[in-house]
Amino acid sequence: MKTVPMLFLLFILIEQVEAEEIQSAHSLKSIKLSAEEEFKKEHKVEKQFIEKANTLGDAIKHVSGVQSSSFGPNSGVPVIRGLQGNRVGVFENGTSIQGLNAISGNVNIPFDPIFTESIKINKSSNSVRYGDQSLGGSVEVDSGLIPKKIPEKSRELDLVLKKGWNNFDAKGLKLQLSNQTNLATNIRFSRQEIKSYKIPGKSKADVCESEIFRNGGVNSSLADVCQKDSRIKSTYNKASQPYIDRFITDNPDYADGDFSYYTDNATSTFGGKLYQNIVNPDYVQGTERFKHENINNDVTPNYNKKLGNSYAINDNIALGTTYFLENGYIGFSADYKKSHYGVPGFSMENKSFQTNYDDGLPVGVKTEQNTFLLDSLFNQPLPFLDNIQFKASNLVNKSGEYIGASEANLYEFEQNFAEFVVKQKELKFLSGEMGLSWGQRDVHGKGYARYLPNVKTNRQAFFIQEKLSFNPIYFDAGYRKEKVEHQIQDQTFVLARNANNQKLENRDFDLTQFYVGAGLNWGEHVHIYAKYSESERAPEINELYSSNPHYSVMTQEEGNQNLEKEKVKAMELNTDFAFDQSRIQLSLYQMDFTNYVYLMHSGMAMGNRLPLKYWRQTDVKIDGFEIDLSYKFLLCTRQK
Template sequence: MRPHALSIAILLSIHHAHASETEEIISLPLIQVDAEQLTLVDNVVKVENQNADNKTLGDALKHISGVQSSAFGPNAGAPVIRSLSGNRVQILEDGASIYGMNAISGDISIPFDPLFSQTITVNKSSDSVRYGGNAIGGSVNVDTGLIDQDMPDKNANLEVVAKKGWNDFNAKGFKLNLNNQHNFSTNFLFSTQDISSYKIHGNSKASVCNTALFPASGGTNTALADACQKEARIQQVYNTASQPYIDQFMTENPDWADGTFSFYTDQPTSVWSGKTYINPENPDYVPDTPKYTQNKINRDVTPDYKNKLGNSYFENQHYAIGSTYLFDRGYIGISADSKKSEYGVPGFSLENKSFQANYDDGLPVGVKTDQRKYTLQSQLNFESPFLNQIQFNTNKLINTSGEYLGAEIANRYKFDTQQAELLLKHQPMKLLSGFVGLNYVDRKVKGQGELRYLPDLNTQTQAIFIKEKLDFNWLELDAGYRTERVEHKVQDSDFKTSRNSPNVELKDRKLNLDSFNVGSYLKFNDLIGLKLRYSVSERAPEINELYASNAHYSIMLQEEGNQNLKEEKSKNLELTGLIHYKDFDFEATVYKMKYDNYLYLTHSGLQTANRLPLKYWTQTDTEITGFEIDVKQKVDLNYYGNLVLSAFADLVKNKNLNPNEYSLFNDGNYLPNMPTNRYGANIEWEKNDWSARLSSIYYDKPQYLGKNVSQEIPLPAYNMVDLQIRKHLKLHNADFDVFLNGSNLLDEDARPQNSPLKYIAPLPGRGFQIGVSMKL
C-alpha cells in the first residue's frame, strides 16, 4: 500500500442542504439503498424506472446529463459516462458487480429488467475508492428490490404490469410480496419482454455508405466500407473507344492476347514475324478519351433493408425470489435471480468474406445470455459509536454469453464469479462518520467455439478501503482511500494466439492499485454554492486488453492484446456551481480528467485476410474535458395542476495528448466513436390523477472526430422526442396506472456517433406502448 495520506488538504465545494437538492430524481417514488453512505460531494443521480419505456440499461439513463448509451443496436446498450464505458464503468446490481462479457464485447447486453428494476443510482465521478479500478469512470447500481430491508406496510402486495407495443416490445410480469408483518418477508418476481423486429425510417445503412466510400481525392475509404459492411473497390477497365485501330494480328490469333487492350492499337499497320498486317479502323473510336476508366464497385456484404431493421428480434425473461428475516438489530436476506436473453445483432454479419464472394448465403449474428445470481445480504446494527453497523454481502454470479452464427456457436464464454464484501460503519462523534470495507472477488472465465478470442483465465481481486465524512451542516468534507491487488492467471486450454499477436507465450500478471479522493461542499447561503472534487484512480488492464487475440467480430476488428501493458491512472478535477431560488434549480459542472497510460485500440494500418482491420491494445496519455448543465423550474398552475420545466446540455472531448507520428496518422488527435454534445428539454405536467411528460434530446453533429486511418465520417444531427401519459385509477383495494409511451415521435433516422453500428443500424423508428399496472 503506497502511503497516500488521508490528510491531503480537503477541497471545498457546495451542494444543497437537502438530499432532494443533491440528487436529480427522475420519475416517480424513490427507494433508497443504504449500502455505501453516499455523501453530498459525490456527483450522484437516482432514476426511477416505473412504467418507463426503457429497452436497455443505457436507454434508461439517457436523460441524465453526461450519460449516453453505447447503442449496439436496440437490444444492447451500456451506459457511457463522460465518454467512458466498458471496463471503466462498473455495473452493479444491489451493490455487487455483474461484470461479464458485457464489459468486453459491445454486442453483449447487460442483464436488465426494464419492468421491475426499481432505482438506478449513477455516480458520474470516478468511483474507484468504493468499487475498484473498473469504476475509474463511474458506477451504475441497479436496485432490484428483491431483499427487503424494512417490513412492507401490508402483509401481501401484488404488482402486475402488461404492455403492448407497436414498433416497441411487448411486456408482462408480476411481483408478489408475502410477509407476516413481523420478521419474514418474501418477494416473487417474473417478467418477460419480446419483439419480432423493429421498423426504421428509410434504409438501414446510412447514406454515407454510398456517397462517401470513394473520396474526391481518390481511392477507397476502406475503414468506412468495413463499418458499412460493404465490398468497395475500384476496378480499372480498358476503354475500347480510346484507340483508333483494331489489331488485325490479334484478331486472327486471339490466343496471343493479354487482355482486352491487346486487340487495339494506335498504329494503322502492325508487323508480326516479318509480316505486315493492315489494321482496320475502330468504329467505336472517340478521340482524346482515356485508355482506362474506373469501375467503382459498391456491393453490400449484408442487406441494406428498407423501413425495417433486419435481425432485430428480442426475447428476455426474468425469474427471481428473495426472502428476508428482519430482527430488531438488522436483517438477513437471500435471493436467487435468473435472467435470460436472446436477440439479433441488426445489420451485422460475422462473415467478412473475401472480395467477390457470394454474399447471399451470409448468416446473421445472434446473441444468447444467461445470468444466474445467488445473493446473501446481512446487516447488524449496534449502539456503539466506534462500530454502529456491520454489513456482510456475498454472491455467486454465473454469466454465460454466446455469439451465434446462424444456429452455430461462434464463441461462448462463461464468467463464474464469487464476491464477498464486509463493511464496518462507525460514527465516533456527531460530525464524523464513515466506514471501512474489505472486498474479495474470484472470477473464472472459460470459453469455447471456433471463433474464440480469449484464453481461459482466473482473476482474483483483494481490496481494503475507507471513506470518512465530516459534516458541519454548512460544510461537508469527504475523503477516501483504497488499495487493491489484482492477479490474472492464465489457465490451460487449447487457445492459440494469432501470428499477429505480440504475446508469444501467455503469462500471469499481478498488479497493485491505489486510489483516493478528497472533496467537500460549502453552502454559502440558501441561494448559491460551489462543489469541488479531486480524485486519483488506478485501473488494472483487463483480460481482453492483455490477452485477446484473433478476430473479434462483434467489434468488427482483429483484436490483439499485450500482456505487458501497465496500469491506467487518472487524475480527475471536478467543479460544480449551484443556484437554488424558490422553485428554480441550476447546476453546472466542468471537469478535467488526465489519464496516464490510457488503454485503447490503435490501428495498425493493415487488414487481415478476412478484411477486418488489425488493431492492437496500446497506451497513451489522454485528457478528457467537458461540461454538464442542468436547469429546472417548477410552476404552480393552480387549477390546471403543476408543471416542471427542465433542460440540460453536455459536451465531452477525449483527446490524445502525446500521439506519435504513427498513431497520429492512423488514429488522429481524438479517439473515434465518442459521444457527441447534446441538448435536452423536458416538460412534466401533473394534475390530480393525470400526469404527462414530453422530452426532447437533440444530438448535435459531432465536432471532434477520430480516425481509422481514414477520417471518421460524421453523421447528421437528430432529435429524439419521447412522450409519456399516465392516468391513475383507484378501484376498491386496487390501484391502477394506465399509460401510453411514445418514442422517437419525429421518426428520425437516428444514428448515435458513439455506436459501433452507426453506419448499418439506426435506432428504431417511431414506436408506441400502451400498458396497465395494477397494485393490490
C-alpha cells in the same frame, strides 16, 4: 455563457409574477428546496424513467454528463463523462454484474426495466468504495428483489402488460407475500420482445452509395464499414481502335486479353515479317479505349423500412426473501436473466470480394445470467457501531456470439464475491465506514472465433471513508488498497500471427485509491463541494491478452500484456443553488490520465477485411462542465 444569468433572471421574474397571481387567488403552503438537505453525491433515477427504457444505458442517458454507448438498439451501456467499459462500475444490489459487456460492446448488460426500483449514478471516481473499475464513476441498480422492510400488505400482485409501436412488447408479474411479522418474499417474472425495428429509409447510411467512389478511386475503408463489395471494373472497348491485328488473329496464343487483338496501325511486323491488318468493322472514332463500371454490391442486405437483424427477447425470473430480526435482517435472492438478440448494422460476416453472398450469416448474441445473493444487516451489534453489513454473491454469466446458427464463441464468467462493511456510530463530529472485500472471477471460453484465453482474476481490498462535520463546513476523505492478479489457466489459446504477445504470462497489480473533499453549506440555499482524487486501474484481460478476429464488433484487436496500470488525478467542483422553486447545479471537472489505455488502428486490414487494432497507452487530459437548471411550477385554482 451569457444565457446562464439570463435564465436565472427569468426564473426570478416567473416567481414574482406567480406570487402575485397566488395572492389574488388563495394562500398555498410554499415549497422550499434546501441545498443542504437535498444535495447528494449520487444522482438517483426514479422508476418512471427506468420503465420506459430498453437497456440500462437508455434508462440513465437523460442525466447530464451521462450517455448510452449503443451497439444497435438492443445493447446500451453507461458512459460517464466520456468514460465507459472497464472504467465505469455497474452493480446490482451491491454486487458487480459486469461480464463480457465491459469487454465487448455488442454484449448487453442483463437488465429488467419493468420491476427495477431505482438507479444511483456517481459521476465522479468511486474507486475507493467499489475498486479500480469504478475509476470513472459507478451505476448502482436497486432491483428491490430482497425486501428491506415489512410490506404494508400480506399479499400483493402486480401485473404489467405493454404494447407499443416500434418498441418492446412487455409483460410481467410480481407477487409479494408476507406474514406481517418477520418474513417477506418477492416472486417475479418478466419478458420483453420485439421482432424488428422500423426505420424511415434504408438500413445502411446514404454515404454507402454516394461516397464510396470518389476522384476516380474507391474508398476501401468506407466500403468495409458499409460491408460492400466495391471495385471499379475496366472493360476493353472493341470499337476504340480502327484495325484488327492480323498476327495476333493468326496466333491467338500470343494474346493477353481482348485489347491484344486491336491496334491503331494499318500494318504490323513480327519476326521480320510484315502483316497487313484487318479493318475493324465496329470501329467508332473518338470512343474511349476502356469502359469503367463501378461495382458496389451489398455483402450484407440493405433493408428497406426496417433495421435488419434487430430482434430481441429478454426474460427474467427471480425470487427474493428476507427474514427480519430485532436488530436487522438476513436476505437471500436467486435471479435468472436470459436474452437473445440480433446485432444490426454489422449484421453479417464481412465476406471477401466477389464471393457468393446468398448465404449471409447474421450475428446474434445469447446471454444467460444466474445470480445468488446473500445480503445481511445487523444494527448496533456493539455500542460503538451503527451497523455491520455482510454480502456474498455468486454470479455466472454465459455470453455467446453466433454467426448464423454457428457458435462463434462462448464465454463463461463466474464471479464469487464477499464484502464485510462496518459503519461506525456517529460521534459529535465524525462518521464513516470501513470494509474488506474479496472477489474471484474465472473466465473460460470456447469456439472457433475465440478471442480471449482462459483467465482467473483475484481481487482483495481494504477501504475506509470518513467525514468530519463542523457546521456549516465539512471535510471527507477515503482510502483503498487493492490487489489484482490475472492468472493464465492454460496455454491452449492460439495467438494470431500479428499478435504483440508471444507467450501469455500472469500479471499482478498493486493499486491505491484515495480522495479528499471539502464542502460548505451556506444557509439553506447554497452548497459548495470540492474534491481531489487519485485512482489507479489494472488493465483488463482483453487489453492484456485478446487476439484474433472478433466478428460481432468487426475488428481484430490484439492485446499487450506489458501494459502498465492506468493512473488518473481528478479535481471536481460542485455548486448547488436552491431558491424557492428554482435550482441551479454546476459541476466543473478535470481528469489527468497517465498510461491511458486505448485501442489504436494499425492502418492495416486482416482476413475478411477486418481492421487490425492494437491496445496502446498514452497520457490524456479530460476537462468538462455540466449545468442543470430546474424550476418547479406551482399549480393552483382560484377561490370562488
